[in-house]
Amino acid sequence: QSALTQPPSASGSPGQSVTISCTGTSSDVGGYNYVSWYQQHPGKAPKLMIFEVSKRPSGVPDRFSGSKSGNTASLTVSGLQAEDEADYYCSSYAGSNNFAFGGGTKLTVL
Amino acid sequence: EVQLVESGGGLVQPGGSLRLSCAASGFIFSSYWMHWVRQAPGKGLVWVSRINSDGSGTGYADSVKGRFTISRDNAKNTLYVQMNSLRGEDTAVYYCAREVGGGMHYWGQGTLVTVSS
DSSP: OOOBBOOSEEEEOTTOOEEEEEEOOTTTTTTOSOEEEEEEOTTSOOEEEEBTTTBOOTTSOTTEEEEEETTEEEEEEOSOOGGGOEEEEEEEEOSTTOEEEBOOEEEEEO | OOEEEEEOOEEEOTTOOEEEEEEEESSOGGGSEEEEEEEOTTSOEEEEEEEOTTSSOEEEOTTTTTTEEEEEETTTTEEEEEEOSOOGGGOEEEEEEEEETTEEEEEOOOEEEEEOO
C-alpha cells in the first residue's frame, strides 16, 4: 500500500482556476473509478467534494470538478473563492478492501 | 440527520490497547460500508480500515494489520476498532466515516488517541 502523490501546495487568485493532481498506479487510481476528493479546513473533519472520479455530492458547488486520465486524477476548482482555501486530499480504492489517501495539497487563495 | 460520534480516545502507554466506538444515527446503519481514517497531529489523512455492511468483509492498512480489528454491531448502530500493541506512531485523531461509491460521505468529529509513556 502506497500513498497517492499530490503536490504539497497550490495557489490561485480569486476568480481563477486551479487544478490539483493525484498520481497513483494501475492498482489504485488507474484501476478503479473510485477516486474521491476531500476538503479539510483547520480543526475540522474532512468534507467529501468529489466521488467516483467526477460526481459531486449534493450541496457541493459546481465550481468543483474531477477527472481522471490513466493513473492520474485531478481536482479543478474554478472561480476561486476565499473560502476554498483549505487542505485537499485525494483517495482511491486500491483493491482487496484497501484504500489509499494522497499526502494532501494546501490550497492558498492569494 | 446523519450523525457519527466517535468515543473512546485517550492517553495510553506504548504496547497498550484501546477500543474506539462510533455511534451512528439518522440512517440505516446496517446498509452501509464504514471506515476508520486517522490523522496524526499536523499530518495528512491516512486510511486505517474498512468493513462491509454485515461485517463479513474487512480490510486494513499494512501499518495496522494484525494489531487493529474493525467490527460493527448493527443492532446497536455502532462501529468499533480494537487497537492493540499501540505505538507512538498510532497517535492521531481517529475518524469514522460512512462510504458510498468509494467516497466517504459523512465523517464524525474524531477522537484523539495519544500513545505515550
